[in-house]
Amino acid sequence: MKSSQRNPFVHCRFTSLVLSLTLLLITMAVKATDTDDYNLSAAMQPVAQENIFHDDEYFNWGSTIVKGKDGKYHLFYDQMPKKHGFYSWLTDGIVSRAVSDSPTGPWTKVQEVMGGRGDGYWDQYTVHCTKVYEFDGKYYLYYMSTNSGITDLTKEQLQEARSSNWKPGNLRNMLRLNQRIGVAVADNIQGPWKRFARPVFEPQLPIANQSNNVTVTKRPEGDYLMVIRGDQPDQKPHEIIRMQAALLADNPLGPWKMQHKPVVINYNSEDPEVWYDAQRKRYYNLYHAFGYMGMLTSTDGLNWQRAKHYKVADKEYVTTTGETVEVHRYERMGIYSENGKPLVMTAGIFLKNGDTHSLFIPLKQ
Numbered sequence: 001m002k003s004s005q006r007n008p009f010v011h012c013r014f015t016s017l018v019l020s021l022t023l024l025l026i027t028m029a030v031k032a033t034d035t036d037d038y039n040l041s042a043a044m045q046p047v048a049q050e051n052i053f054h055d056d057e058y059f060n061w062g063s064t065i066v067k068g069k070d071g072k073y074h075l076f077y078d079q080m081p082k083k084h085g086f087y088s089w090l091t092d093g094i095v096s097r098a099v100s101d102s103p104t105g106p107w108t109k110v111q112e113v114m115g116g117r118g119d120g121y122w123d124q125y126t127v128h129c130t131k132v133y134e135f136d137g138k139y140y141l142y143y144m145s146t147n148s149g150i151t152d153l154t155k156e157q158l159q160e161a162r163s164s165n166w167k168p169g170n171l172r173n174m175l176r177l178n179q180r181i182g183v184a185v186a187d188n189i190q191g192p193w194k195r196f197a198r199p200v201f202e203p204q205l206p207i208a209n210q211s212n213n214v215t216v217t218k219r220p221e222g223d224y225l226m227v228i229r230g231d232q233p234d235q236k237p238h239e240i241i242r243m244q245a246a247l248l249a250d251n252p253l254g255p256w257k258m259q260h261k262p263v264v265i266n267y268n269s270e271d272p273e274v275w276y277d278a279q280r281k282r283y284y285n286l287y288h289a290f291g292y293m294g295m296l297t298s299t300d301g302l303n304w305q306r307a308k309h310y311k312v313a314d315k316e317y318v319t320t321t322g323e324t325v326e327v328h329r330y331e332r333m334g335i336y337s338e339n340g341k342p343l344v345m346t347a348g349i350f351l352k353n354g355d356t357h358s359l360f361i362p363l364k365q
Contacts, residue, residue, distance in 0.1 A: 035280035036297050039309040044345060045362040046320040050106040053098070053358040055079065059086055060358040061348035062271070062332025064132040065103050066139070068189045073103045076113065076132040076141065077358050078332070078348070084162050086356070090146065090175055091162040092116075093128035097190075103336050103344045104360045113141070114184065114193060122147055122199055123182055125175065129213050129271075129332070133252070134189075135224075140252045141184040141193060142200075142214045146175045168237050179210040181228060183253060200254050206262045207245045208233040215274045216252065217283070217301075224249045225301045226256055227263055227272045227285065242270045244287070246302055263296070263304050273333050274301075278340050286312065286333045286345075293330060317349075317359065328352050341365055 053060055053075075063077035075098040080088045094115040098107035116125040123145030130143045153161065153171070161171040180199035186192060203211050207230025216226045225248060232241040244263035247256040263272070263285065273286040285296040285304060292314055297307040315330045329350035336344040345361040 035282055036308045038277065038280060038284060038307070040284075040286070040295060040342075040345070040363075041309060041312045043342070043363040043365075044313070044317075045364055046318045046322075047359065047361055048320045051104050051360040051362070053077070053105060053107045053360070054355075055109070057082055058096075059089075059356040061089070061356060062129065062334065063346045063348075063358045064130065064334055065336040065344060065346065066132055066134055066189065067103075067338070073100045074098070074189050075100065075107050075358075076130055078128050078130055079112075080128075086350070086354075087164075088162040089126065089128050090172065090179075091125045091158065093126040095127050095130045095141070095143065103338075104362050107358075111190070113191065114143075114195075116145060117195070119152075122180060122197070123195070124148065131215055131334070133216055135218060135252045137187075138252075139186045139189055140216070141186070142216060143182055143184070144179055144212045144214065145182055145199075146178045146180070148175065149178065166240075177210050179212050181211045181214045185253065201247065201256045201258070203230055204258050205233065206258075206260065206265070207231060207243060213244075213271050215272050217274050217276050219276065219301060220278070220281075222250075224252055225274065225283070227274045229270045229272060232265065242268050244269065244272050244285075259302055261302060269294070271332050273335055275335050275337060275342075276301075284335075286335065288331050288333065291315070293333065317361065326352065 058079035061078040063075050066074045068074050076095055079094050079096050081092055084092050095113045096109055097111040097113050098109045100107045115127050117123050124147035126145055127143045132141045157171055161175055164172050166172050182199045184193040184195045209231040211228050211230050213229035219225050227244055227246050229242055229244050232243045235241045243265050246259045246263050249256045269287045269289045271288050274283055276283050283298045283301045287294055293312040294310050295307040295312050296304045298304045316324055316326045318324055327349050332348035334346040335342050342363050347359045349359045350356050
């Protein structure tokens with residue numbers, strides 16, 4: 001007589017097999033959709049002398065590469081007069097333009113593009129932390145500037161503000177709190193550039209006090225994403241905790257709508273550089289955190305997390321002669337891409353001897 005009862009051992013093995021196959025399929029599906037595999041650190045190549053851009057009279061700092069209609073590469077880069085010291089980025093910064101036949105240099109300076117407009121303008125002092133983009137045949141130069149409000153600074157007060165360390169209540173802090181983001185637009189990469197009467201937005205939650213470190217990218221949907229750096233609200237009077245926020249607009253000129261969710265809130269970071277990777281269908285955000293360079297990622301530009309290969313670099317770079325150059329500051333990073341492929345990483349380098357240069361690191365494809 002045959003039993004109608006199921007063998008419990010066979011049943012358990014069958015159930016276990018089904019669960020294993022299900023987990024395997026889930027794992028394969030996750031791996032198939034997880035495109036966060038870009039390793040920027042592994043792509044960074046050694047630096048030759050032609051990849052370093054130095055100036056005897058100015059501190060060279062962060063930069064943006066744009067390929068012109070003339071087939072040449074145009075570099076927009078921040079400069080501060082050495083006679084005023086490195087900290088004059090807040091008072092005396094200018095943006096200049098250089099050209100090259102290669103996106104890694106060597107570069108030749110051809111033009112000082114713009115600086116602060118003087119009394120009566122929101123961008124009275126400095127043009128700094130610039131980013132330049134071509135969108136639909138027009139060129140957009142985003143920048144940070146500041147002003148002294150209704151206070152007319154004497155030469156002595158201006159010298160104090162440009163050379164002193166930040167302290168709550170001093171003149172440098174006043175100029176720091178008045179930092180705003182503006183944009184200039186041109187039909188030609190050589191200019192002229194049209195500026196506007198007001199910055200593109202005023203600081204609002206989730207950031208507080210001021211805005212700086214702007215980066216913009218066009219989204220697949222056709223609108224535009226901006227990420228900026230401001231202060232974290234409700235911090236102690238004698239400390240600065242930086243954070244990043246996102247804004248959206250239908251036009252590169254705005255109006256820009258602040259998004260409620262911060263990009264970065266739980267650690268001190270600045271100098272975001274955001275681009276969209278069409279192959280991976282995700283955004284990347286390169287930043288520095290005062291000791292290392294890191295990278296975030298997002299599939300929508302609004303919800304961010306650390307990238308799989310988030311640790312990009314320490315404060316050092318390697319030359320083609322095999323030397324490891326340790327530096328004091330490694331900031332203002334940028335990514336130049338062609339045909340959707342990152343080709344060059346740019347950065348502002350502050351050397352331990354007190355000088356600076358703009359750096360152009362070739363990226364392995």
